[in-house]
Amino acid sequence: MELTGAEILVRFLKDEGVRHVFGYPGGAVLHIYDALYKQDKVEHILVRHEQGATHAADGYARATGKPGVALVTSGPGATNAVTGIATAYMDSVPMVVITGQVPTNLIGNDAFQEVDSVGITRPCVKHNFLVKRVEDLAITLKRAFYIATTGRPGPVVVDVPKDITAAKTDYVFPRKVEMRSYKPVTKGHIGQIKRAVKLMLSAERPMIYTGGGVVLGGGSQLLTEMTRLLGFPITNTLMGLGAYPGTDKQFLGMLGMHGTYEANMAMHHCDVLIAIGARFDDRVTGNIEKFCSKAKIIHVDIDPSSISKNVRVDIPIVGTVEQVLRDMLRILKEKKGGPDKAAIKAWWKQIEEWRKTDCLKYETSPEVIKPQFVLENLYKVTRGNAYVTSDVGQHQMWAAQFYKFSKPYRWINSGGLGTMGFGLPAAMGVQIAHPRSTVACVTGEGSIQMCIQELATCLQYGLPIKIITLNNRFLGMVRQWQEFFYEGRYAMSYMESLPDFVKLAESYGHVGMRIEDPADVAPALKEAMAMKKRLVFMDFVTDQTENVYPMIPAGAGLNEMILV
Amino acid sequence: MENEAGALSRVAGLFSARGYNIESLTVAPTEDASMSRMTLVTRGSEEIIEQITKQLNKLIDVIKLQDLTEGTHIEREMLLIKVRAMNSGREEVMRLTDIFRGSIIDVTEQSFTIEITGASEKLDAFIEALDKELIIETVRSGVTGIARGEKSLQV
Ligand SMILES: Cc1ncc(C[n+]2csc(CCOP(=O)(O)OP(=O)(O)O)c2C)c(N)n1
Numbered sequence: 083m084e085l086t087g088a089e090i091l092v093r094f095l096k097d098e099g100v101r102h103v104f105g106y107p108g109g110a111v112l113h114i115y116d117a118l119y120k121q122d123k124v125e126h127i128l129v130r131h132e133q134g135a136t137h138a139a140d141g142y143a144r145a146t147g148k149p150g151v152a153l154v155t156s157g158p159g160a161t162n163a164v165t166g167i168a169t170a171y172m173d174s175v176p177m178v179v180i181t182g183q184v185p186t187n188l189i190g191n192d193a194f195q196e197v198d199s200v201g202i203t204r205p206c207v208k209h210n211f212l213v214k215r216v217e218d219l220a221i222t223l224k225r226a227f228y229i230a231t232t233g234r235p236g237p238v239v240v241d242v243p244k245d246i247t248a249a250k251t252d253y254v255f256p257r258k259v260e261m262r263s264y265k266p267v268t269k270g271h272i273g274q275i276k277r278a279v280k281l282m283l284s285a286e287r288p289m290i291y292t293g294g295g296v297v298l299g300g301g302s303q304l305l306t307e308m309t310r311l312l313g314f315p316i317t318n319t320l321m322g323l324g325a326y327p328g329t330d331k332q333f334l335g336m337l338g339m340h341g342t343y344e345a346n347m348a349m350h351h352c353d354v355l356i357a358i359g360a361r362f363d364d365r366v367t368g369n370i371e372k373f374c375s376k377a378k379i380i381h382v383d384i385d386p387s388s389i390s391k392n393v394r395v396d397i398p399i400v401g402t403v404e405q406v407l408r409d410m411l412r413i414l415k416e417k418k419g420g421p422d423k424a425a426i427k428a429w430w431k432q433i434e435e436w437r438k439t440d441c442l443k444y445e446t447s448p449e450v451i452k453p454q455f456v457l458e459n460l461y462k463v464t465r466g467n468a469y470v471t472s473d474v475g476q477h478q479m480w481a482a483q484f485y486k487f488s489k490p491y492r493w494i495n496s497g498g499l500g501t502m503g504f505g506l507p508a509a510m511g512v513q514i515a516h517p518r519s520t521v522a523c524v525t526g527e528g529s530i531q532m533c534i535q536e537l538a539t540c541l542q543y544g545l546p547i548k549i550i551t552l553n554n555r556f557l558g559m560v561r562q563w564q565e566f567f568y569e570g571r572y573a574m575s576y577m578e579s580l581p582d583f584v585k586l587a588e589s590y591g592h593v594g595m596r597i598e599d600p601a602d603v604a605p606a607l608k609e610a611m612a613m614k615k616r617l618v619f620m621d622f623v624t625d626q627t628e629n630v631y632p633m634i635p636a637g638a639g640l641n642e643m644i645l646v
Numbered sequence: 647m648e649n650e651a652g653a654l655s656r657v658a659g660l661f662s663a664r665g666y667n668i669e670s671l672t673v674a675p676t677e678d679a680s681m682s683r684m685t686l687v688t689r690g691s692e693e694i695i696e697q698i699t700k701q702l703n704k705l706i707d708v709i710k711l712q713d714l715t716e717g718t719h720i721e722r723e724m725l726l727i728k729v730r731a732m733n734s735g736r737e738e739v740m741r742l743t744d745i746f747r748g749s750i751i752d753v754t755e756q757s758f759t760i761e762i763t764g765a766s767e768k769l770d771a772f773i774e775a776l777d778k779e780l781i782i783e784t785v786r787s788g789v790t791g792i793a794r795g796e797k798s799l800q801v
Contacts, residue, residue, distance in 0.1 A: 200652060205663050209706040262801060263648055263709040387700035
């Protein structure tokens with residue numbers, strides 16, 4: 083039977099197993115919206131700004147491992163979506179974004195609401211397509227999902243001109259795709275894996291360093307098993323938290339710019355570094371010249387271009403984290419004799435010494451709410467089981483430091499692009515994916531205002547997100563840098579004319595709470611969490627002068643931390 | 647690579663976004679019209695070339711990539727050059743063209759247009775050998791290349 087392009091698109095989404103689409107209508111996508119209207123298999127979530135659609139789709143993907151889908155109109159719809167696309171790209175999140183386009187005969191004419199969406203998004207997508215014939219629509223969509231979800235995942239944009247959505251053709255769901263130019267590897271080279279295992283077992287001061295790739299690649303369980311078997315210390319990057327239980331004694335906490343003293347010192351002094359699904363980002367390595375200078379490095383990654391990009395490695399292994407870890411574990415178990423017990427024991431003794439600095443300790447106060455205190459309590463009240471999204475700034479770092487994630491897919495933040503405004507719409511995506519779970523959005527009074535309009539979406543779809551605002555009346559992270567590196571000249575980092583967040587939440591139909599007394603922190607959190615059906619906007623008035631410690635200043639090595 | 651609209655801009659965009667430098671670039675369809683072949687000349691340390699290779703391979707439209715400098719290979723470039731050629735000067739230009747195995751492909755009373763193919767250095771040498779005053783216009787195709795022997799770039 084012949085279907086219109088719009089009908090094909092919607093049928094395809096259903097056949098591909100897509101349950102939710104985050105979007106916003108407009109002229110170029112009206113046929114698609116009409117097709118959505120006539121069915122009930124694919125649910126459309128109406129956001130209030132296209133940036134929200136892409137972040138929500140992104141949050142959905144990060145919390146499920148399945149691709150998120152967004153639908154926006156041409157021109158301003160597409161440009162508004164770009165921040166969310168770039169955010170997903172930097173963190174390798176599988177996502178398909180369908181953008182409407184002006185009719186093919188008008189392309190290139192500066193038509194109403196025309197932008198070159200393929201051109202604008204090219205540098206921040208894994209791939210993108212402009213569909214030129216309705217006959218190509220279904221297979222192009224199939225390719226988009228295939229590319230987005232395989233290899234190193236990432237966002238794919240499909241630009242669909244309006245006339246294509248009206249044109250008719252036969253529809254058959256394309257079950258399979260073959261692309262001669264795209265064949266992602268899966269299994270790592272077995273010889274390399276054997277060499278890696280040998281090196282691991284010869285280590286005297288080993289260190290495991292893992293990133294977002296382990297979460298995305300579903301390697302968490304295998305990683306945990308291997309780490310326990312070896313008895314080695316392990317650290318996670320900001321993106322990798324939750325891949326290894328945050329409460330385990332082998333876990334040294336996060337590493338990098340605001341990582342723990344023990345994690346960074348162990349990195350600096352290790353003799354064998356096992357990097358898995360991590361990309362040696364500049365926020366992790368500090369000064370690259372001084373990075374792990376004593377170590378032989380094993381690097382497992384799905385993306386060959388991540389290997390030896392920033393740091394030269396000794397044993398590169400290209401493959402999916404899951405497959406490689408499976409092979410590693412098998413080989414490890416077959417081998418007689420484990421790691422050098424005495425050496426590892428001495429190494430742990432050293433690490434325990436570093437741990438004693440208790441680098442995350444902070445001064446509590448009976449008068450003013452310390453931001454760290456809020457997060458410690460959030461962790462306790464939710465028993466570490468919440469999905470936590472965050473925005474960008476100090477609150478993000480404190481969330482990463484103080485919420486001990488013990489499962490993958492639970493910690494959702496914009497690590498690579500550092501996009502303020504990500505937290506709330508991402509939380510919507512998470513809550514849609516997990517309607518019965520607790521979803522907390524940790525944010526600042528600066529960040530939350532960047533996508534605050536999504537409070538309306540939350541009401542419309544009954545999303546009982548708990549917004550934890552650490553309100554320090556400052557763009558705190560900016561203020562911290564100005565305090566440290568600009569002699570306290572606080573240029574434009576003070577937040578004036580703040581709204582009354584309680585009233586604001588109420589006017590959107592939600593519950594608002596303002597918490598000023600440290601004694602109220604835990605009770606207020608309990609009260610909010612008990613409101614299972616309501617979004618609660620919690621405005622914690624926190625200490626204005628608190629800084630995130632430890633900190634590695636730009637240009638310094640991992641062993642040159644500012645502790646307090 | 648795939649003979650798709652936008653494939654070229656993906657390559658060019660990659661080079662500009664990552665700060666690599668394109669010395670020359672040629673591209674045309676192959677005998678299989680769904681594919682085109684691009685020859686790109688760039689320069690960099692071993693690490694940079696390794697990154698460029700990996701990044702190019704990552705582009706979805708790139709089907710296969712070969713670093714010709716890893717083996718013996720042939721490079722060719724074409725030069726079209728228009729020179730002033732009058733009276734006794736005509737003889738001189740013709741002789742030079744002969745020496746460089748070029749051919750004169752267009753003639754007016756005042757000028758010759760010459761075609762020369764060869765390694766880039768040969769084209770440089772020809773331009774050097776000409777009196778600068780005589781050159782009206784030059785156009786170069788950029789380098790294309792192929793491996794020597796039986797080795798070939800096949801999909
Ligand atoms: C869209 C965007 N604009 C600017 C920045 C730069 N930036 C990084 S952190 C920060 C301050 C964030 O302030 P707030 O949300 O109040 O959080 P706090 O640091 O106070 O916890 C700014 C402006 C950014 N990351 N994203």
